[in-house]
Amino acid sequence: MSLSVQLKKRYGNFLLDSEFECGNEVLALLGASGCGKSVTLRCIAGIDKPDEGRIVLDGRVLFDSEKKINLKPQARRAGYLFQQYALFPSMTVLQNVASGVREKDKSARDALVDDMIRRFRLQGLEALRPRQLSGGQQQRAALARIFASKPAAILLDEPFSALDSYLKWQLEMELFEMLKDYEGSILWISHDRGEVFRNCAKVCAMDAGRTEPVRPVEELFRDPITVSSARLSGCKNIVEAQPSNEWMTAEVPSWNLSLQCSKELPKTKFCLGIRANHLRQASEKDVNPLVCTLRRITDDLFSVILMLQVHGAKEDAPLLRMEMPKELWSPQPCGSDLTLSIAPEDILILK
């Protein structure tokens, strides 16, 4: 059971170049909006046609530009969960679920629909129209409809993007439960790193139409490798750096200082990433002291966000962002000086 995707599609100046494999697991496609995630999904489902490439699902070739194979969406068996679920408004819940059934035999059809209605807890709602359902019921009906069509892979297109956070959490837990026993590839498209971290085993980061290699999710957060992955994983401070004469020490020209790292550094220019919550107020013996001036204090719900200017930094250098829990913050006015530090092992080395 696997999905292998390799495709290119050009839109004016934008080139989509997706390449990844997904086994019997939940793979996230993580990227900012407009990076080509949705188009990739649409190409797999057969709604859009790639310019070139090859898409294979469980050994069946869905698309191959060289062999001129392009299966119709109907024949691909890709279960696509759309953002607003795309339930058919003119049909009842029962008719919606039945519309995905491929069996020809009447009694087999009915049995399958009954089974789906029960499995997705839609009993008593069969005669209602989609607009009479709550958000959770709509999601269950849409999933029941997809499972009734016996999909060979499941494609989730930003399932929660239009929801408020309370409902989102409810539906997320429910979706996770319902997908748990599915045996096949599940592609989960998202721009929300938390959602990906909570629900997916592996992740393929996408930036400006290009995919990066597939990695276990926690690895993306621990060692993002690229600048775009670091941003997607929520790293707030990224600066250019270069190797210095000292071993494992990076020079940061825009801050006019050096930082000690815990790994061997590339020979050419690279970038450093510092997560906002990894910065600490320094004590005497800390390495990597960063003397800063406090420029801005923002109260968030449970944390304080500080924007700081590194002493000796160039005019155009971005401010350093630091976050800490409220209870750890002893209030100081803007303009006061603070000494921070960053542990060498917390510095991300980025391409």
Next chain:
Amino acid sequence: MDWYPLLNSLRISAISTFLTFFLGIFAAYYIARAPRAAKGVLDVLLTLPLVLPPTVVGYLLLRLLGPNRVLGAWIFQMFGFKMVMTWWSAIFAATVVSFPLMYRTARGAFESFDMTLQYSAQTLGMSNRRIFWRIRMPYCWQGILAGTVLSFARALGEYGATSMIAGYTPGKTATISTTVYQLWRTDNDALAFRWVLVNIAISFVVLMAVNMLERRTHTPRLEVR
């Protein structure tokens, strides 16, 4: 009062609306998918009868179907009947002038269709024909019905092209509109006024129907949970 003009007007409008219904939906569906350049030209051509004076439409129809013209002469030779100056000649006029209304409202309805419904139906394995009849048409039917009623109203009000291609023969080609003109011309003011009232009454009902349909299209009804 001789009710023949009412009957004649209603049957002409009914038949032309029937024709327009299928032609309009067909054109709307296929032109919506046509390549951009062809779409522009075809759209203008099909909408033209809406803005042309009915006399121009009448002239063009006569040019095509008149007894001495190519098509008219050929039909007369093959089948032995004339295409003009009969009661059903007015159907051509009514169909041509009401077509753009059907075409444009149907196109508007199709364009407002949420394509993700089509895509999700396709990924679920439904055939394109089934998607059209089971999903697209129910989604668009109010718009299409409004277009149908509007076409009927327009066909009923058709005068210019009708009088040119069907003329006015009492008891044969007379419609409400041509009768009103004839009665006014012959100073039969009282009877003319009666026909005017009949016409206004029918059009009023028809437009009320259009309004109700359009209101339902724009504000989806909220139902109690």
